[in-house]
Amino acid sequence: MSFVINFKSHIAELFAQALREVAPDAAQIDILIERPKQASHGDYACNLAMQLAKPLRKSPRDIAQALIAALPASEVIEKVEIAGAGFINLFLTKAAKQAIVHAVLHAGAGYGHIHLGAGRKLQVEFVSANPTGPLHVGHGRGAAVGDCLCNVLHAAGWNVTREFYYNDAGAQIENLMRSVQLRCKGITPDDPSWPEGGYRGDYIADVARAYMAMETVEADDQRTTGKGDADDEVAIRHFAVAYLRREQDLDLRAFNVEFDVFSLESALYSEGKVEETVSRLVASGHTYEQDDALWLRTTDFGDDKDRVMRKSDGGYTYFVPDVAYHLDKWRRGFVRVINEQGADHHSTITRVRAGLQALDIGIPKDWPDYVLHQMVTVLKNGEEVKISKRAGSYVTLRDLIDEVGCDATRYFLAARHPDSQLVFDIDLAKSKTNDNPVYYIQYAHARISTVLETWGGERLSLLQADFSLLDSEYETALLQLMIDYPQVIESAAQDLAPHLVAFYLKDLASAFHSYYNASRFLVDDEAVKCARLALIAAAAQVMSNGLALLGVSAPEKM
RNA sequence: GUGCCCAUAGCUCAACCGGAUAGAGCACCAGCCUUCUAAGCUGGGGGUUACAGGUUCGAUUCCUGUUGGGCACACCA
Structure with missing residues (x-):
C-alpha cells in the first residue's frame, strides 16, 4: 500500500509548500491542521488564510484561493473548498480512508x-509511597495515571523506565518501628501510652505478629526474616519496612502495575550521594551559613525563600536527598524525567529545580517535568467514605480493587484530567449496566x-x-x-x-x-x-x- | 496573608495549545430484540461556558480582577 496514512502531517506539508509560494516572507508561520467538528466541513481544515490576512493585508478568501492554487497535487485529496470566513476544508478520497x-x-x-520519542531515555517516577502502610486511593490514582502515561510514552517511541522511590529512613519510619514494637509487646492504640505520631491501623498488628512468628517476607527489592525479639529496634525497623513494601508490591501487582527500578532514600546516604551533593552546592557558591545552619540560596532560582540544607543539629533536611536523587537521575542519562505525584507535593517543584540549577552543571530550568494529580474522594451509597478496616484512617487501593475490580478501578482513576479533582463513585464503577x-x-x-x-x-x-x-x-x-x-x-x-x-x-x-x-x-x-x-x-x-x-x-x- | 490547581446541561465529564451551530454519558420523555451479545441502538427537551472587564477577524480556551472549592506554605518527611 502506497497510501499516506498520517494525513495530518501530509496535508501540513502540502500547505507548507503552498505557503512558500504564496507568501515567502511568512514561511515561518505555524501551520495548523485540524479535524472539523462537522462532516460537512470536510475531513481536515486549515486556517492559514485567516492567519495570513493581516500580514498580507488581503482578504482571507483571496489568500485561500491563492493557497489552493499553489497546493501540490495529492492522490489522497478528493476536493478542497473555501468556507466561512476563510477556512480551507479538505476532503479525503474514499480509497485513502479505506x-x-x-x-x-x-x-x-x-x-x-x-x-x-525516537528511542530516547525517559523516566517516570510514580507512586513512591513511603513503606508505612497500605497504598491509599491517592496512590491508586498515581499508579493508574503514571502507568498509563508510561504505556503511552512507550507507544510514542520513548525508552521508558518506571521508577518507585521511597523513604526508608526518616522520622516516619521511626514511628512505624515504634508502633510495631508496641504491638509486639501487646500494647494497642487505645492505650494511653500510645505515641502521638504512632500508626493505629490494624495492619500494624499484622506486621508485629509476623515479626514475632519469625516469618520471611520478600518484596521486589528485598528479603527479610523476622527475629521475634521485641527489643531489637534495628531488626523491627528492617522487617516492618520489608513487610509493608511487600504488601504494596502485592497491591500494585493486583493493579497490574510493575516497576523497573526501586530507589531507596537510605542508599543516597550510604553511597555518599547526599554528601557529594552538599559539597557540590557549597562549591558552586550558592550556599551560606546562618544561625548554625547551612542554607541554599534557592531565591536566586525562583523560590520564595531560601532553604535549609543542614540543620543546626547537624542533620540534613529532606530537601537535600531530593536534590541528590534528581542529580542521580540526571547522571543516569534521562533526557526527560516526569514525576507523577499528588498535588499536595507541588511546593517541592520549585525547590528541586532550584537545587538542580544551583549545581551549575547545565540541567535545563524546567527539568524534571511534573504531573500532579488532584485529590480523590470516594463515594458509596451517595456518601463519602473516609476509612477502611485495615488502614483505619483512609480508603486503601486494595479496597477498591477488591470491590470493583482492577479494570474498572484503573479506568476510573486514569480517565480524568489529572488536574481536576476526582470523585470515585463505587456504585457506578461496580454497576454492570x-x-x-x-x-x-x-x-x-x-x-x-x-x-x-x-x-x-x-x-x-x-x-x-x-x-x-x-x-x-x-x-x-x-x-x-x-x-x-x-x-x-x-x-x-x-x-x-x-x-x-x-x-x-x-x-x-x-x-x-x-x-x-x-x-x-x-x-x-x-x-x-x-x-x-x-x-x-x-x-x-x-x-x-x-x-x-x-x-x-x-x-x-x- | 502568599503561591499552585479547578469552576462548562440537574449530575459526572469532553472540547484536537484561539476557530465554524460548545459535545457525550447518567437522569427525564418517546421508540427498537423470532437475526452476529439490549452491558446495545434511534429520536426529543435541557447552556448567558461562575461573574465583570480586556486583547482580535474570532475567546470555554489567552490577560486582569471578583466569587466559590481544593492543596501547599518548618532548621518534619
Whole structure:
C-alpha cells in the first residue's frame, strides 16, 4: 500500500509548500491542521488564510484561493473548498480512508506506535509511597495515571523506565518501628501510652505478629526474616519496612502495575550521594551559613525563600536527598524525567529545580517535568467514605480493587484530567449496566470477537478484502476514528494526558455500537461480508491496543 | 496573608495549545430484540461556558480582577 496514512502531517506539508509560494516572507508561520467538528466541513481544515490576512493585508478568501492554487497535487485529496470566513476544508478520497483497514490489520498490536520519542531515555517516577502502610486511593490514582502515561510514552517511541522511590529512613519510619514494637509487646492504640505520631491501623498488628512468628517476607527489592525479639529496634525497623513494601508490591501487582527500578532514600546516604551533593552546592557558591545552619540560596532560582540544607543539629533536611536523587537521575542519562505525584507535593517543584540549577552543571530550568494529580474522594451509597478496616484512617487501593475490580478501578482513576479533582463513585464503577464506560468499551470488543468467532474464517484472509465496499456513514465514521488513533497517542504523550486515550476509546466504541445496530456483518454477499469483517476486526485491534495502554483487559466474551 | 490547581446541561465529564451551530454519558420523555451479545441502538427537551472587564477577524480556551472549592506554605518527611 502506497497510501499516506498520517494525513495530518501530509496535508501540513502540502500547505507548507503552498505557503512558500504564496507568501515567502511568512514561511515561518505555524501551520495548523485540524479535524472539523462537522462532516460537512470536510475531513481536515486549515486556517492559514485567516492567519495570513493581516500580514498580507488581503482578504482571507483571496489568500485561500491563492493557497489552493499553489497546493501540490495529492492522490489522497478528493476536493478542497473555501468556507466561512476563510477556512480551507479538505476532503479525503474514499480509497485513502479505506486503506486504514489494511494498515491496522497489518500493523496489529503495533498500530499507533509512533516515533516521537525516537528511542530516547525517559523516566517516570510514580507512586513512591513511603513503606508505612497500605497504598491509599491517592496512590491508586498515581499508579493508574503514571502507568498509563508510561504505556503511552512507550507507544510514542520513548525508552521508558518506571521508577518507585521511597523513604526508608526518616522520622516516619521511626514511628512505624515504634508502633510495631508496641504491638509486639501487646500494647494497642487505645492505650494511653500510645505515641502521638504512632500508626493505629490494624495492619500494624499484622506486621508485629509476623515479626514475632519469625516469618520471611520478600518484596521486589528485598528479603527479610523476622527475629521475634521485641527489643531489637534495628531488626523491627528492617522487617516492618520489608513487610509493608511487600504488601504494596502485592497491591500494585493486583493493579497490574510493575516497576523497573526501586530507589531507596537510605542508599543516597550510604553511597555518599547526599554528601557529594552538599559539597557540590557549597562549591558552586550558592550556599551560606546562618544561625548554625547551612542554607541554599534557592531565591536566586525562583523560590520564595531560601532553604535549609543542614540543620543546626547537624542533620540534613529532606530537601537535600531530593536534590541528590534528581542529580542521580540526571547522571543516569534521562533526557526527560516526569514525576507523577499528588498535588499536595507541588511546593517541592520549585525547590528541586532550584537545587538542580544551583549545581551549575547545565540541567535545563524546567527539568524534571511534573504531573500532579488532584485529590480523590470516594463515594458509596451517595456518601463519602473516609476509612477502611485495615488502614483505619483512609480508603486503601486494595479496597477498591477488591470491590470493583482492577479494570474498572484503573479506568476510573486514569480517565480524568489529572488536574481536576476526582470523585470515585463505587456504585457506578461496580454497576454492570450502560452507566459504566469501562463495560461499554469492553462490550464493543467482546461483540466483535463474537462475530468473528461465529464467522470462523481465517483472519489473515481479511487483508485481501475489497475495502472499497466500505462506504456507509457508519463505516466512514469508524475509518476516520481509526485514522485518528496515532494522533491521539501523540497528543496524550505531548500533553502528558493519558485520559485522552480513555475518551477516544469511548468514541470508537460508540461508533462501533451504532454500526452494529444499523447493519449486519455476516451477510450472504461474500465480498461485502469480508469487507465488513475486516473493518470491525481492525476496530477491535485498535480497541485492544488502546485498552492495553490503559492497563484494562480486552475480553473476548462478556 | 502568599503561591499552585479547578469552576462548562440537574449530575459526572469532553472540547484536537484561539476557530465554524460548545459535545457525550447518567437522569427525564418517546421508540427498537423470532437475526452476529439490549452491558446495545434511534429520536426529543435541557447552556448567558461562575461573574465583570480586556486583547482580535474570532475567546470555554489567552490577560486582569471578583466569587466559590481544593492543596501547599518548618532548621518534619
